[in-house]
Each structure stands twice: as structure tokens, then as C-alpha cells.
Amino acid sequence: MYNPFSLEGKTILVTGASSGIGRAAAIECSKMGATVVITGRNKERLDETYLQLHGEGHIQLVADLKEEESISYIIDNVPVLDGCVNNAGITVTLPTSFINKDALNNVLQVNTISPILLTQSLVKNKKIKNGGSIVFTCSTSGVYNAVVGNAIYSASKGAINGFMKNAALDLAAKNIRVNAVSPGMIHTNILESGIISEEQLKEDMKKYPLKRYGEPEEVAYAMIYLLSDASKWITGSNLLIDGGLTLL
Amino acid sequence: MELKKFIENFASQFDETEASVFNADTVFKSLDEWSSLMALSIMAMVDEEYNVSIKGNDIKNSKTMEDLYNVIKSKL
Numbered sequence: 001m002y003n004p005f006s007l008e009g010k011t012i013l014v015t016g017a018s019s020g021i022g023r024a025a026a027i028e029c030s031k032m033g034a035t036v037v038i039t040g041r042n043k044e045r046l047d048e049t050y051l052q053l054h055g056e057g058h059i060q061l062v063a064d065l066k067e068e069e070s071i072s073y074i075i076d077n078v079p080v081l082d083g084c085v086n087n088a089g090i091t092v093t094l095p096t097s098f099i100n101k102d103a104l105n106n107v108l109q110v111n112t113i114s115p116i117l118l119t120q121s122l123v124k125n126k127k128i129k130n131g132g133s134i135v136f137t138c139s140t141s142g143v144y145n146a147v148v149g150n151a152i153y154s155a156s157k158g159a160i161n162g163f164m165k166n167a168a169l170d171l172a173a174k175n176i177r178v179n180a181v182s183p184g185m186i187h188t189n190i191l192e193s194g195i196i197s198e199e200q201l202k203e204d205m206k207k208y209p210l211k212r213y214g215e216p217e218e219v220a221y222a223m224i225y226l227l228s229d230a231s232k233w234i235t236g237s238n239l240l241i242d243g244g245l246t247l248l
Numbered sequence: 249m250e251l252k253k254f255i256e257n258f259a260s261q262f263d264e265t266e267a268s269v270f271n272a273d274t275v276f277k278s279l280d281e282w283s284s285l286m287a288l289s290i291m292a293m294v295d296e297e298y299n300v301s302i303k304g305n306d307i308k309n310s311k312t313m314e315d316l317y318n319v320i321k322s323k324l
């Protein structure tokens with residue numbers, strides 16, 4: 001069947017695949033024909049994702065991206081890839097005057113430093129094929145808009161947006177494409193810290209022109225596009241997936 | 249933990265509202281300067297000063313300063 005968005009025959013690494021957007025990305029990529037390598041910290045949750053994958057030959061790697069050794073562990077255990085989704089991420093809500101070094105280091109390590117070093121190592125070790133595609137999960141926050149109390153998180157994602165563009169330029173010589181997706185609020189565990197009450201979330205949803213938050217699959221579909229040959233001439237772009245929020 | 253000190257810490261997050269406005273019975277969410285950012289600042293202050301994590305719902309369910317003080321005390 002004619003399908004320019006197919007991932008048939010491609011091998012794709014997804015970080016943060018044990019929950020939320022990463023889980024949906026892994027499952028949807030497998031449904032589009034890819035072999036996936038999934039990684040996350042939590043073995044049980046990673047297993048849950050694994051069980052929902054379609055097809056055969058998928059690999060799971062338990063690794064904590066806060067530890068530097070994890071990157072070499074992943075590099076040593078991944079086959080040569082056609083694509084990589086740098087998606088693992090955390091958040092913290094702290095008004096600017098309450099920012100502290102530990103919270104800052106913690107978020108930057110997972111959201112910014114590890115994805116950059118993982119990308120560097122994959123390329124250096126020739127684990128991404130010529131013609132491959134790298135996708136980052138950015139955010140509207142820090143790229144297109146700002147949210148009260150979200151400064152650390154915005155800094156981490158703004159930095160990734162900058163890295164994505166520059167890596168796109170550097171890696172064009174190897175015909176490796178680098179892009180990002182920027183979701184608005186998506187229904188995942190990331191919202192469940194309780195810092196923001198349920199009522200506030202309901203109010204917040206009404207602000208979206210499309211009147212709801214997104215679903216993890218709705219981000220996964222955009223990732224699939226960027227991973228597939230349908231986007232062969234797209235590099236350095238950051239695709240907005242926000243139900244119209246930033247139109248306002 | 250002491251109510252008087254808690255009220256001081258709470259009041260110091262505000263810029264426009266006089267410190268004298270704050271007492272045990274103050275219905276803090278009805279203050280003009282109250283906002284979602286202020287709620288986050290109060291949560292961060294409580295975490296810093298008392299090492300207690302309060303949630304959005306704890307603030308929502310507290311009417312007066314003393315109500316919130318009691319929530320924090322129960323989590324110490």
C-alpha cells in the first residue's frame with residue numbers, strides 16, 4: 001500500500017518510553033512498521049510499553065539519563081539507527097525568585113545535557129545512518145511562550161531548541177536531519193504532581209482554541225512524520241502541536 | 249513551627265499588601281495581590297522554610313492563614 005509516512009524497515013530509539021508521550025511514540029512507531037529500542041528508568045513501566053509494541057525484534061534498555069554511564073550503556077547496546085526520539089524529560093515549578101542550583105541542575109541534566117550528549121555519542125559512534133532523523137521533544141514553553149513558575153523548564157527547552165537548529169546545520173553534511181516538536185499541554189503523568197490543582201487544569205484547558213489538552217498519540221503522529229521519509233527535506237524545524245494556544 | 253513566624257514569611261512574598269493586613273484570620277485568596285504566581289511562591293516558600301511540600305489543593309482548601317498553617321503543621 002502507498003504510504004510515504006511508513007517506518008517499515010527503520011530502527012528507532014525512543015527515550016522516556018516508559019510513560020506518556022514517549023510510550024505513545026514507541027507504540028505508534030511500531031505500528032508504522034519500525035523496530036524500536038525503548039529506554040526509561042522504571043523497569044515495570046518500560047515492560048508495560050514493551051508489551052504493547054507491535055511486531056518483533058524490539059529492544060528495551062533500562063537507563064537513568066542522570067548518570068553519565070547510561071549514555072555509553074545505550075550506545076553499546078543499540079543497533080545502527082534510522083531515527084532517534086530524544087523525549088525523556090522532567091519539570092519543576094518554581095517562581096524565578098525561588099530557583100536553586102539543585103533544581104536547575106536536575107532539570108537541565110535530564111532535559112538538556114543528556115539529550116545533547118546522547119546525540120553527540122550516537123553520531124560519533126556512527127549509530128545513526130546517513131539519511132537518519134533525530135527528533136527532540138521540546139515544548140511551547142521556552143520556545144513560543146512562557147508559563148508562570150516554569151522558568152527552569154523553559155530554559156531547558158529553549159536550550160534544546162537552539163541545539164536542535166545548530167545540530168541540524170552541522171549534521172546536514174552527513175544527511176542526518178534534526179527537528180523538534182513543541183507540544184502544549186498533553187495528558188500524561190507530568191501533570192500529576194498536584195502543584196496545579198485539578199480545577200486550575202480545567203480552567204486552563206478552556207484557554208485552548210480547540211478547548212482541550214492534547215493526547216500523547218497526537219504528538220507521536222508528528223514525530224512519525226519527522227522520522228519518516230515524507231519529511232526528507234525538513235531539517236531544523238520545530239513543529240508546534242498546541243491546539244492553537246499560541247495563536248492568542 | 250510558629251504561627252507568627254509563618255505569617256511573617258507569608259507576608260514577605262507580597263510587595264503591595266501591607267504586612268499589617270496579615271493575621272491568622274486573613275482570607276488570603278481574596279487579597280488583590282493574590283494570583284497563581286503568588287500561590288506558587290507560597291508553595292516554594294513553605295518548601296524552603298519548612299521542608300514541607302504542599303499541593304494546589306491544600307491552598308484551595310484553606311480559607312484563612314491559620315487554616316493553611318494547620319495544613320503545613322500536620323505535614324511536618
Ligand SMILES: NC(=O)c1ccc[n+]([C@@H]2O[C@H](COP(=O)([O-])OP(=O)(O)OC[C@H]3O[C@@H](n4cnc5c(N)ncnc54)[C@H](OP(=O)(O)O)[C@@H]3O)[C@@H](O)[C@H]2O)c1
Nearest residue numbers: 016018019020021040041042064065088089185186188190
Ligand atoms: N505533558 C506535557 O504537557 C508536555 C508538554 C510539552 C512537552 N513535554 C515533554 O514531553 C516529554 C515527555 O513527557 P511526558 O509528558 O510524556 O512525561 P511523563 O509521562 O512524566 O514521562 C517522562 C518520561 O521521561 C523519562 N525520564 C524522566 N527522567 C528520566 C531520567 N533521569 N532518565 C531516564 N528517563 C527519564 C521517564 O522515565 P521513567 O518513568 O522510567 O523514569 C518517562 O518515560 C518531556 O520531555 C516533556 O518535557 C510534555
